[in-house]
Amino acid sequence: MAQVTLDRVRKTYPNGFEAVQPCSVKIPDGELVVLVGPSGCGKSTLLRMIAGLEDITDGALSIGTDVVNDKDPADRNIAMVFQNYALYPHMSVAKNMGYGLKNRGASKAEIDAKVQEAARILNLGDYLDRRPSQLSGGQRQRVAMGRAIVRDPELFLFDEPLSNLDAKLRNQMRIEIRALQQRLGVTSVYVTHDQVEAMTMADRIIVLNAGRVEQIGTPTEIYEYPASTFVAGFMGAPPMNLLTAQIFEGALKLNEDTVLPITAPAGMGHKVLVGLRPEDVRLGGDGSVLFNVEIVEELGANRLLHGKLGGQDFSLSVGKDEAARTGVQPITLPVARVHFFDPDRGTRI
Amino acid sequence: MKRAGFTTVWLPIALLLPQLMIIAIFFYWPAAWAVQSSFYLQDPFGFGSTFVGVENYTDLMTNTEYGKVARFTLIYTALVTFFSLSIALLLAVKADKVIKGAKSYRTLLMWVYAIAPPVAGFLGLMFFDQRNGPMTEMFQTLGWDFRLGADYNSTATAMVIVAVWKQIPVNFIFFLSGLQSIPKSVREAALIDNRSASGRFWDVTFPLLAPTAFFLLIINITYALFDTFGIIDTLVRSEPGNNPVTLVYKVFVDGFRGNDLGGSSAQSVILMVLVLLLTVFQFRLIERRIHYT
Numbered sequence: 293m294a295q296v297t298l299d300r301v302r303k304t305y306p307n308g309f310e311a312v313q314p315c316s317v318k319i320p321d322g323e324l325v326v327l328v329g330p331s332g333c334g335k336s337t338l339l340r341m342i343a344g345l346e347d348i349t350d351g352a353l354s355i356g357t358d359v360v361n362d363k364d365p366a367d368r369n370i371a372m373v374f375q376n377y378a379l380y381p382h383m384s385v386a387k388n389m390g391y392g393l394k395n396r397g398a399s400k401a402e403i404d405a406k407v408q409e410a411a412r413i414l415n416l417g418d419y420l421d422r423r424p425s426q427l428s429g430g431q432r433q434r435v436a437m438g439r440a441i442v443r444d445p446e447l448f449l450f451d452e453p454l455s456n457l458d459a460k461l462r463n464q465m466r467i468e469i470r471a472l473q474q475r476l477g478v479t480s481v482y483v484t485h486d487q488v489e490a491m492t493m494a495d496r497i498i499v500l501n502a503g504r505v506e507q508i509g510t511p512t513e514i515y516e517y518p519a520s521t522f523v524a525g526f527m528g529a530p531p532m533n534l535l536t537a538q539i540f541e542g543a544l545k546l547n548e549d550t551v552l553p554i555t556a557p558a559g560m561g562h563k564v565l566v567g568l569r570p571e572d573v574r575l576g577g578d579g580s581v582l583f584n585v586e587i588v589e590e591l592g593a594n595r596l597l598h599g600k601l602g603g604q605d606f607s608l609s610v611g612k613d614e615a616a617r618t619g620v621q622p623i624t625l626p627v628a629r630v631h632f633f634d635p636d637r638g639t640r641i
Numbered sequence: 642m643k644r645a646g647f648t649t650v651w652l653p654i655a656l657l658l659p660q661l662m663i664i665a666i667f668f669y670w671p672a673a674w675a676v677q678s679s680f681y682l683q684d685p686f687g688f689g690s691t692f693v694g695v696e697n698y699t700d701l702m703t704n705t706e707y708g709k710v711a712r713f714t715l716i717y718t719a720l721v722t723f724f725s726l727s728i729a730l731l732l733a734v735k736a737d738k739v740i741k742g743a744k745s746y747r748t749l750l751m752w753v754y755a756i757a758p759p760v761a762g763f764l765g766l767m768f769f770d771q772r773n774g775p776m777t778e779m780f781q782t783l784g785w786d787f788r789l790g791a792d793y794n795s796t797a798t799a800m801v802i803v804a805v806w807k808q809i810p811v812n813f814i815f816f817l818s819g820l821q822s823i824p825k826s827v828r829e830a831a832l833i834d835n836r837s838a839s840g841r842f843w844d845v846t847f848p849l850l851a852p853t854a855f856f857l858l859i860i861n862i863t864y865a866l867f868d869t870f871g872i873i874d875t876l877v878r879s880e881p882g883n884n885p886v887t888l889v890y891k892v893f894v895d896g897f898r899g900n901d902l903g904g905s906s907a908q909s910v911i912l913m914v915l916v917l918l919l920t921v922f923q924f925r926l927i928e929r930r931i932h933y934t
């Protein structure tokens with residue numbers, strides 16, 4: 293087990309494309325850190341640099357106390373779970389799991405014991421002699437997990453390990469992986485584009501956007517205090533409402549008719565972005581703010597109301613017991629839970 | 642899986658007919674004719690033939706000349722197959738690592754494939770020419786009095802080298818595409834699991850290439866046995882004399898030079914049986930062992 297430190301780690305591909313801008317992160321021992329961001333933002337590149345599968349252009353990467361920039365992947369004491377599992381098709385499940393240990397000179401008895409133990413934890417006992425092609429997607433996923441834990445690594449790396457599974461299995465494996473990681477206490481870096489996975493699994497989340505770190509924080513911090521409009525829009529479903537407001541004599545005006553009953557932040561020019569989470573807004577009120585509901589989206593546990601507020605797109609979420617209808621109706625804004633962002637740079641104010 | 646079907650029986654038969662006719666005329670008919678004539682002794686001047694039963698076969702089995710040619714064919718086939726497979730694999734593994742210029746590299750190697758066997762043999766003649774062939778000179782510098790067409794071992798060496806050279810491109814292309822069809826992530830997983838490059842090759846890459854390698858093994862054996870006829874004919878200058886020849890070449894020499902059609906037919910039948918066995922072996926093994934997905 294070890295802490296992982298990235299010190300201004302940067303990646304430029306040979307074609308000159310800068311996939312990861314200088315990135316400094318300290319991952320404490322035993323934590324599960326989720327790298328989240330849209331497709332193509334550089335998550336895999338960053339993870340593969342940690343694994344040693346991709347050269348680090350600049351900066352220093354340490355696992356434990358050693359700088360490992362120049363170490364081969366096999367010498368970094370890591371284990372990786374790939375998106376397509378990357379099992380060896382010609383080896384049995386047991387051989388797949390034991391291959392790494394065998395190459396580090398473990399005895400046959402030791403390998404057997406560890407493979408059996410992993411198979412027990414992952415419910416793979418009946419499949420040890422099968423080839424990967426004879427397993428279902430979920431079982432292959434477990435074998436990939438088994439291959440990782442058998443090695444007893446200092447660091448687990450996961451690259452979208454659940455994205456090839458169906459929704460139900462994905463939810464189940466998400467919980468299992470999290471539980472396993474906590475039990476083993478192995479430092480882990482987990483890559484996903486799914487914000488639900490990020491929120492539910494992470495001790496700490498790193499939000500990446502176009503090769504740049506947008507924010508690092510616990511799931512609560514990220515959700516409650518998004519550092520930018522990008523994070524505000526990416527984390528949380530449905531995403532946060534972002535309304536462009538004119539500041540006029542200390543009041544926030546959406547248009548001629550709609551003035552928000554919210555105090556404008558001090559020291560701003562004449563424009564600001566107002567962020568409101570859909571679940572923080574309530575139906576009903578004194579009629580000072582009117583929401584024109586156009587669509588009601590039924591989600592079972594709750595309903596989403598989509599429409600226009602002061603001419604801008606707006607959504608709010610109500611519980612399943614509340615009546616919901618289309619048409620103009622009063623709403624109440626959460627004065628204590630308003631987020632402000634700089635309209636030009638998108639940063640939090 | 643979805644199965645498409647024809648509504649009438651006549652359409653599929655009509656579509657198959659040309660192919661079936663070609664097989665019948667150019668394969669089954671001559672094959673049947675060879676089997677039949679292998680039981681007869683032909684008059685060398687073409688005046689009829691006598692039924693002799695299996696005598697043509699028993700003659701072959703006791704003929705020391707035939708045994709010698711069979712032994713040479715075995716060694717020749719083994720050498721050609723081994724070297725053309727292993728050199729091609731080595732080249733493919735190296736080419737697989739190259740990203741820049743990979744295409745032109747492949748095209749260059751592929752050109753050799755387009756050369757007809759007799760032309761390859763002719764190129765061989767130039768390389769191994771007694772007076773100014775570069776290969777002859779090289780062997781002579783190494784202290785070997787190399788004499789193509791006059792010395793048994795010299796001719797055999799030249800035959801193997803030219804046949805190997807001619808076959809490498811085919812093997813290379815298959816090995817390269819086999820290598821490139823191994824998922825990148827599987828190789829990366831191996832990179833994390835094993836620090837030794839040769840260990841990764843033998844534990845992961847090579848087994849995943851095995852289906853390709855096995856297919857090529859059969860193709861190469863068949864090639865060395867049959868398709869090197871043109872090369873051999875050119876290199877021995879149609880004068881077998883005391884030069885080594887393979888079984889297929891002997892069929893031709895005995896049948897068309899020696900006018901022993903019966904004996905030559907018996908040899909053909911033996912070769913047909915050999916091919917049949919190879920094919921059965923190939924399908925059995927491919928179905929049984931070397932299939933992962």
Ligand SMILES: Nc1ncnc2c1ncn2[C@@H]1O[C@H](COP(=O)(O)OP(=O)(O)O)[C@@H](O)[C@H]1O
Pocket residue numbers: 305306307309311329330331332333334335336337338
């Ligand atoms: N070998 C490469 N050469 C050039 N650009 C690459 C290479 N690999 C990835 N990229 C680019 O780098 C960016 C980040 O890729 P990646 O890390 O795979 O994204 P993610 O995993 O977040 O979807 C993408 O824009 C991708 O096109």
Ligand SMILES: [Mg+2]
Pocket residue numbers: 335336337
């Ligand atoms: Mg990726």
